[in-house]
Amino acid sequence: xxxxxxxIVGFGTVxxxxxxxxxxxxxxxxVNYDFEVVLAGVATAHSGFIYREEGLDIPLLxxxxxxxxxxxxxxxxxHWDTALEGxxxxxxxxxxxAEVTGTNLRDAxxxxxxxxxxxxxxxxxxxxxxxxxxxxxxxxSALAQKHGAQLRMESTVMAGTPVLSTIREGMAGVxxxxxxxxxxxxxxxxxxxxxxxxxxxxVLTEAQAQGYAEADPTADVEGYDAVAKTLILASLVFGxxxxxxxxxxxxxxxxxxxxxxxxxxSGKRIKLIASLTQKEGTLEAQVEPVELPxxxxxxxxxxxxxxxxxxxxxxxxxxxxxxxAGRLVTGQGLLADLIAIAQSK
Amino acid sequence: xxxxxxxIVGFGTVxxxxxxxxxxxxxxxxVNYDFEVVLAGVATAHSGFIYREEGLDIPLLxxxxxxxxxxxxxxxxxHWDTALEGxxxxxxxxxxxAEVTGTNLRDAxxxxxxxxxxxxxxxxxxxxxxxxxxxxxxxxSALAQKHGAQLRMESTVMAGTPVLSTIREGMAGVxxxxxxxxxxxxxxxxxxxxxxxxxxxxVLTEAQAQGYAEADPTADVEGYDAVAKTLILASLVFGxxxxxxxxxxxxxxxxxxxxxxxxxxSGKRIKLIASLTQKEGTLEAQVEPVELPxxxxxxxxxxxxxxxxxxxxxxxxxxxxxxxAGRLVTGQGLLADLIAIAQSK
Numbered sequence: 001x002x003x004x005x006x007x008i009v010g011f012g013t014v015x016x017x018x019x020x021x022x023x024x025x026x027x028x029x030x031v032n033y034d035f036e037v038v039l040a041g042v043a044t045a046h047s048g049f050i051y052r053e054e055g056l057d058i059p060l061l062x063x064x065x066x067x068x069x070x071x072x073x074x075x076x077x078x079h080w081d082t083a084l085e086g087x088x089x090x091x092x093x094x095x096x097x098a099e100v101t102g103t104n105l106r107d108a109x110x111x112x113x114x115x116x117x118x119x120x121x122x123x124x125x126x127x128x129x130x131x132x133x134x135x136x137x138x139x140x141s142a143l144a145q146k147h148g149a150q151l152r153m154e155s156t157v158m159a160g161t162p163v164l165s166t167i168r169e170g171m172a173g174v175x176x177x178x179x180x181x182x183x184x185x186x187x188x189x190x191x192x193x194x195x196x197x198x199x200x201x202x203v204l205t206e207a208q209a210q211g212y213a214e215a216d217p218t219a220d221v222e223g224y225d226a227v228a229k230t231l232i233l234a235s236l237v238f239g240x241x242x243x244x245x246x247x248x249x250x251x252x253x254x255x256x257x258x259x260x261x262x263x264x265x266s267g268k269r270i271k272l273i274a275s276l277t278q279k280e281g282t283l284e285a286q287v288e289p290v291e292l293p294x295x296x297x298x299x300x301x302x303x304x305x306x307x308x309x310x311x312x313x314x315x316x317x318x319x320x321x322x323x324x325a326g327r328l329v330t331g332q333g334l335l336a337d338l339i340a341i342a343q344s345k
Numbered sequence: 346x347x348x349x350x351x352x353i354v355g356f357g358t359v360x361x362x363x364x365x366x367x368x369x370x371x372x373x374x375x376v377n378y379d380f381e382v383v384l385a386g387v388a389t390a391h392s393g394f395i396y397r398e399e400g401l402d403i404p405l406l407x408x409x410x411x412x413x414x415x416x417x418x419x420x421x422x423x424h425w426d427t428a429l430e431g432x433x434x435x436x437x438x439x440x441x442x443a444e445v446t447g448t449n450l451r452d453a454x455x456x457x458x459x460x461x462x463x464x465x466x467x468x469x470x471x472x473x474x475x476x477x478x479x480x481x482x483x484x485x486s487a488l489a490q491k492h493g494a495q496l497r498m499e500s501t502v503m504a505g506t507p508v509l510s511t512i513r514e515g516m517a518g519v520x521x522x523x524x525x526x527x528x529x530x531x532x533x534x535x536x537x538x539x540x541x542x543x544x545x546x547x548v549l550t551e552a553q554a555q556g557y558a559e560a561d562p563t564a565d566v567e568g569y570d571a572v573a574k575t576l577i578l579a580s581l582v583f584g585x586x587x588x589x590x591x592x593x594x595x596x597x598x599x600x601x602x603x604x605x606x607x608x609x610x611s612g613k614r615i616k617l618i619a620s621l622t623q624k625e626g627t628l629e630a631q632v633e634p635v636e637l638p639x640x641x642x643x644x645x646x647x648x649x650x651x652x653x654x655x656x657x658x659x660x661x662x663x664x665x666x667x668x669x670a671g672r673l674v675t676g677q678g679l680l681a682d683l684i685a686i687a688q689s690k
Contacts (some may be wrong), residue, residue, distance in 0.1 A: 025518055040608050162515025169514055170507025172684040173370055297666055301646055314677040315505050315667060321642055322663035332659040339517040
C-alpha cells in the first residue's frame with residue numbers, strides 16, 4: 001500500500017478539519033483508494049514547524065490546539081522556528097504539503113513562499129489558501145510542472161463542493177465561455193435575510209454573532225473574497241492571469257431595503273454575482289450585486305450556500321450548488337485533492 | 346503523442362454526435378490533453394461493422410448515415426456482418442469501444458455482449474447505453490478490472506452533465522448517504538408545462554411533436570428510464586446491485602391538473618423524483634412523483650433540465666443541474682470519459 005507523508009502548514013479551523021478527516025477517513029482511504037496518509041508535520045505561526053517521520057498523534061495535536069498550547073509539546077518531534085525552515089528541511093522526505101494559512105490578497109504571504117519552497121523540492125501541494133492562487137496561479141502551476149509536482153486547490157472556490165475538479169475533469173473537453181457564481185456565503189446570508197425584510201446592519205450583527213461574518217467584514221461585504229475566487233477561476237478555467245484591479249468590484253454595503261423590496265416586487269432577487277465572460281478574446285471579470293429573475297438557478301440559492309453556473313459550447317448551462325465554507329467542508333476539498341494526487345501516481 | 350483507436354458501435358444520434366465532436370475537438374485534444382483519437386471502426390445493425398486501421402472519413406460517414414446508405418460504401422474498409430464479429434476481430438488493435446446502441450432493460454442486449462466482448466479483449470469501454478449499467482454494472486466492472494480495462498458511463502446519467510465523475514472523483518472520500526434527482530427530461534418537461542396550467546395529454550402530444558417524447562412514451566412517463574439510471578447510481582455510488590423490481594416505481598400518467606394546482610396553491614411543485622436512501626444497511630430505491638417545497642433546489646428545475654442532489658457526511662447537500670439529453674450533450678459525456686481514460690494511462 002502506498003503511503004504519503006503529509007505536512008499541514010496552518011493549524012486553524014481548516015487545518016484541524018483536515019486532521020480530523022485523516023482520522024475518521026483512514027480506513028476508507030486504505031480500503032477504497034489503497035493508500036494511507038501519515039501526518040508527519042504541522043506548523044503554525046506561534047509554534048513553528050514540528051515533524052515526526054513516524055507520524056504525529058492527531059488527537060494530541062487537536063488537544064494542544066484547543067488549549068492554545070505550543071505544538072512542540074508533542075513528544076519526539078524535530079522542531080524548526082518557522083514553517084519555511086521546516087519545509088526546506090523536510091523537502092526530501094515530505095510527499096505532500098497542505099498549505100492552509102490565512103488568505104492575504106496583498107502579496108499572498110506567507111502562503112506563497114511555503115508553496116514555492118515545497119513545489120521547488122518536488123512536494124505536491126494542496127491548498128485552501130486563496131492568496132497564492134489569486135495572485136500567482138500561473139507561476140505556481142508552471143513551477144509545479146517543472147518539478148514534476150502537482151498543485152491542487154479545490155477548496156479555494158466553494159470549499160469542498162466540487163467546482164474546479166468538475167470543470168477540469170468532469171467537464172473535460174468542454175469549451176467554457178462564461179461563469180457566474182455566488183461565491184461568498186457571508187454576503188449571500190445577508191442578502192437572503194434582507195430579502196426576508198430585515199436591514200443590512202441588523203443582519204450583519206447577527207451574522208457576526210453566529211460566526212458567519214468576521215469582526216471586520218470588509219473582505220466579504222466589499223467583495224474581495226469573491227474577487228479572489230474570480231481570479232483563481234480566470235487562471236485555472238480560462239488560462240488568463242488577471243490582476244486584482246482588473247475585476248470590476250462592488251460590494252453589498254450600499255444596498256437598501258427599498259432596492260431589495262423593489263426587486264422582489266418585480267419577481268427578482270438581488271445576489272452578489274461573480275462573473276467571468278469571454279468576449280472577443282478578452283475576459284471580462286466582475287463582482288457586483290445583480291438582479292436575477294426567479295428562473296435563474298442562482299436566484300433561489302439562499303443562506304450561506306454557494307453556487308456556480310458554467311456556460312459552455314457543448315453542455316449549455318451546468319449549475320453546481322453546495323456549501324462554500326466550514327471546517328469539514330473545506331477539509332473535504334483538501335482530502336479530495338489528496339486522493340486525486342494518490343490516484344495519479 | 347498518444348494515439349487511441351476508437352470504434353463506435355451504434356451510429357444514431359449519440360454515435361454521430363460523438364463523431365462530430367471528434368472532428369471539432371481534435372485540435373483541442375492534441376493541445377490540451379496530448380493525445381489524438383483515430384476513429385477506426387463504426388457499426389450499426391444494418392451495415393454491420395466497418396474498420397480501417399488508418400482511420401475513417403468522419404464527414405463521409407455522417408453523410409452516408411444522413412442518407413441512410415450502407416456504411417460499407419466507405420472505401421478501403423474491412424467489413425464484418427455484425428458488431429460482435431467486428432469487436433472479436435479487432436480486439437487486438439482497438440483501444441476503446443464506444444457502445445451507444447439503444448437501451449434495452451429486459452436483457453441489455455445487444456450492448457452487454459458488445460461490452461463483455463470488448464472488455465474481455467482488454468479494450469476500454471465508454472457507453473451511453475443504460476441497459477448494461479442498469480442490469481450488470483457490478484459484473485462488467487469486475488470484468489474490466491480483471492482485464493486491466495476501464496469501463497466508464499458518465500453519459501448514462503444526465504448525459505454529459507458531470508454526475509458520476511462528480512461523485513466518484515470530485516467528491517472522492519465523501520460518504521454518500523442519499524441521492525435524489527430529476528433524471529428524466531421528458532417527464533420534467535411535461536410536469537413543468539402542467540404546472541403552468543396545461544393538461545397532460547395536450548403537453549405529451551406537443552412533446553412528441555418537438556422530439557422530446559417518443560411515439561411510445563412508456564419508458565419515460567411510466568418511470569422506467571429513471572429507474573434504469575437509479576439502478577446505475579445504486580451500483581456505482583452505493584456498490585449495491587438492485588434488481589429492476591426492487592425499485593418502487595410510479596409514473597406521471599395519473600397526475601391530474603387538480604393535484605398539480607393544489608400543490609402549487611400550497612407553495613409546492615410536483616416532480617418525478619428518483620431517490621436512493623441508505624437506511625440501516627438497506628438501500629431504498631424509488632421513482633415516483635413527489636411534492637417539493639420551493640426551498641428544495643429540485644423544485645425550480647423546469648423544462649427538459651435534469652438535476653441531482655447528493656447528501657453526504659462531509660458536504661451536506663450538493664446539487665448539480667444541467668441538460669440530460671441531446672446529441673452533443675451526450676457526446677460530450679463520452680468525450681469526457683475518453684479523456685479520463687487517456688489521462689490515466
